[in-house]
Amino acid sequence: MNPSRARRRIRELARAGRVRFTEYSALRMLERQVSAAEVFRLLTTVHRCYSQPNGRWRVGGEELTVVVELTDDAIVLTLFRGDEDGDEDEAD
Amino acid sequence: MTGATFHAERKIGAQVFVTELPARKCTSCGERTVSGPDLLAFDAAVAGELARSGASSPDALKFLRKTMALTAAELGELLELRPETISRIENGKMPVDRRTVALISALALDHLAGRSEMADRLRALAHPPKRRKRVDVKARVA
Numbered sequence: 001m002n003p004s005r006a007r008r009r010i011r012e013l014a015r016a017g018r019v020r021f022t023e024y025s026a027l028r029m030l031e032r033q034v035s036a037a038e039v040f041r042l043l044t045t046v047h048r049c050y051s052q053p054n055g056r057w058r059v060g061g062e063e064l065t066v067v068v069e070l071t072d073d074a075i076v077l078t079l080f081r082g083d084e085d086g087d088e089d090e091a092d
Numbered sequence: 093m094t095g096a097t098f099h100a101e102r103k104i105g106a107q108v109f110v111t112e113l114p115a116r117k118c119t120s121c122g123e124r125t126v127s128g129p130d131l132l133a134f135d136a137a138v139a140g141e142l143a144r145s146g147a148s149s150p151d152a153l154k155f156l157r158k159t160m161a162l163t164a165a166e167l168g169e170l171l172e173l174r175p176e177t178i179s180r181i182e183n184g185k186m187p188v189d190r191r192t193v194a195l196i197s198a199l200a201l202d203h204l205a206g207r208s209e210m211a212d213r214l215r216a217l218a219h220p221p222k223r224r225k226r227v228d229v230k231a232r233v234a
Contacts (some may be wrong), residue, residue, distance in 0.1 A: 019128030023098060023115070024128050030102055033151070035158035036131040062163075075125065 005092055006057050006070065009051045013074040014043035023068060025076045034079060042076060094119055100134050105149035109138040135159050136204050143197040143204070147198040154182040154194070156200040170214040171195055 001011070019040065028037065037066060048060045052067070058079060063082050069073045069075045073084065098115040111134055137157040138181045142152045151172035157167050164178040171178075171192060176205075195210070202210045210221060 007120075017127075017129045020125040021128060021131060023124040025180045025221040026098060026100070026131060029131070030100060033102075033104075033155065035155065035161070036128060037159050040128065040132065041161040051120070059148075064094070083224070 003051060003057075004047050006051070007046050009070055010043050010046050010049065010057065010059060010068060010074055013070075014040055014046075018044060018073040019076060020073045021035070021076045022078075025078050029076075029079060032079075032081065034081075038064060039066060039076065039079065043068070046087075096124050100126075101129070102135070102155075104138065104142065105151040106156050107146070107147075111137070115156065139200050140204050143200040146193060146197060148188055148190075148193040150184040150188075153188065153196055158184070158191065158219050160200055160203045167196070167199075169218060170199065170211060185216055203226060205234050 023039060028034075029036065042059060042061045042064055043066065046059050049081070050058045052058055056067050056069050064079060065082065066079045067077045069077055094117045096115040096117040098113045099110070100113050101110045103109075112128045113126050113134060115126045117124045136159065139156055142156060146155075157164070160167075163172075164175040164182075168175045168178045169174075173192075177186065181188045181192070195214075198210050199214075204209060
């Protein structure tokens with residue numbers, strides 16, 4: 001899947017409410033005071049999206065970056081603020 | 093996939109809001125996932141409690157803005173405040189007046205109810221529409 005298609009797919013899934021959070025990312029979201037609405041806003045309006053070597057997609061916004069896996073749903077694996085280092089923090 | 097629960101907990105200022113949400117557990121890897129719309133509903137419930145109680149702590153006001161998915165610039169435009177002022181309020185570096193708390197609470201409660209009257213009025217005040225000189229109105233007569 002190319003980035004353009006991934007962007008469309010992520011937007012479609014987010015608009016349909018088909019987003020799930022792993023326990024890790026949900027806990028992280030709650031701890032870091034990221035709201036679910038912020039994540040949905042990012043995913044429904046995604047402009048920048050990069051593929052990772054592990055097949056996951058990194059969706060970047062101004063303040064927030066989210067790593068998702070695309071299955072039947074968009075699975076949010078981790079998220080971090082712009083000033084955090086996400087590479088060391090992604091759960092497998 | 094099997095059923096499970098996820099303990100959701102939000103700490104806003106001195107308050108902790110908790111609930112149990114349904115989760116799915118993968119039978120092969122054991123990974124639990126929780127639905128995005130369920131987390132949205134949890135956040136909405138927390139925001140509703142904060143807005144109705146007139147919470148005015150920096151964390152509460154920041155959380156209300158984030159639940160509305162507004163940037164500091166967008167909220168600032170509605171309230172006629174600079175984004176930097178919103179940031180200072182949310183960081184506790186500047187006191188907030190009751191009128192601002194009331195407006196943010198009203199905006200949040202509108203948003204949670206799926207309405208936008210308050211935001212529309214504030215936008216209209218910021219960018220007044222051209223007014224017609226003659227306006228036909230319907231009077232509600234007995």
